[in-house]
Amino acid sequence: MTIAKEIRESIKNASWIRRMFIAGAELKKQYGSENVFDFSLGNPDLMAPQAFQEALVREASINRPFLHGYMPNAGYMETREPVAQLLSSESGINFTANHVIMTVGAAGAMNIIMKTLLNPRDEVIVFAPYFAEYTFYITNHGGIKVVADTTDELLPDIADLEKKITTKTKIVVINSPNNPTGRVYTQKTYEKLAEILTRKSREFGSQIFILGDEPYKNIIFDDSIYYSPFKFYRNTIVATSFSKDLSLAGERIGYMGISPECEDADEIFQAASFCTRTLGFVNAPALMQRVIPHVLGQTVDISQYKERRDFLFDELTKIGYRIARPEGAFYMFPQSPIADDIKFINILKDNLVLTTPGTGFGKPGYFRISFCVPMKTIEKSIEKFKKAFLEI
Ligand SMILES: Cc1ncc(COP(=O)(O)O)c(C=O)c1O
DSSP, rough: EEEEEHHHHHHTTTTHHHHHHHHHHHHHHOGGGGGEEOOOOOOOOOOOOOHHHHHHHHHHHHOOOOTTSOOTTTOOOHHHHHHHHHHHHHHHSSSGGGGGGSSSSSHHHOOOOHHHHHTOOOEEESSSSSSSSHHHHHHHOOEEEEEEEEOOTBBBBEEEEEEEETTTTEEEEEEOOTTTOOOOHHHHHHHHHHHHHHHHHHHHOOOOOOEETTTTOOOOOTTTOOOOOOGSSSEEEEESSSTTSSSSSSOOOOOEEETTTSSHHHHHHHHHHHHHTTTTOSSOHHHHHHHHHHHHOEEEEEEEHHHHHHHHHHHHHHTOOOOOOBBTEEOOBBBBBOOOOOHHHHHHHHEEEEEGGGGGTTTBBEEEEEESOOOHHHHHHHHHHHHHHHHH
């Protein structure tokens, strides 16, 4: 028994996204990658903006003592200050550099936040469907995952949330724009969330935090609006990154923001800086921290994701798929035409279309399409989606 029991179990139940990735690699070998339609991974395919490339080259060519050395665990002041300004302008609340910690992606930020806040067996509520990795981010730090439902429109079901909150609830994770649904929370959703969490914290004499997981906050289409969760609820901490909106997923750069209105904001900042160190991140990548101030507020060409969303949504609904229209991110979460979503994604797989079952996101009866693939691939895939739909 070399491997810890918990890890052995986790690996055995390996994520569906990974499973589809492996299945895809085999199919591609067999049929040629141009004949396999791989919608399984959320790995952004659009190029990072030219300004990023230029800033990277400029910053990489500088040299001076300690340029590649250790730094404060929270990150460079020169990076945290402009990030704080950005958060201030999004929220209307005055952030300083001491409300910002640069992190190893949104995943790093979430682990730091869980480590900072959770006592053993504290409860963390997530809304199904949810990003499957949340399970591990919670159990990594001794927390218990509690799942609340979403409505038919795939937005948080506030009545169900109310039932799930207990004296042990410490964190409610929200994710907008959402992976896997692409839905963007409305102002009303935030208001209702804030109302219930304020009421329940008072009733139980506890502190309940909102953890806003927001790596897709800049990928929003049409007239949908990004609302900063800081505006609605004081005990809010946000985890985000440049993985998706700048296509920098492999560079592992993100940040967490602590609301200045948070009870104990200073203490949380100190504790989270400590956890950044002791979790072994020490600090976020230095070169990326120097590049980010030059490209803050910029994104990849979002219109390309919108074009794909429009085309895919129109074509699939014409076939008969039922889908809550995504307003952001690069995912779509159609209902499976048969109750058994795993059976259906296997039918799609037989047609060389790779998707991920809703079961993998805690929401059976659906499947996820990730459209980080060229438009040509999407166009060619439609007849396959149609064939699978007619086969059932
Ligand atoms: C909802 C959600 N949260 C967090 C992450 C992790 O993002 P990062 O690569 O910035 O760590 C992802 C990545 O796919 C995601 O989809």
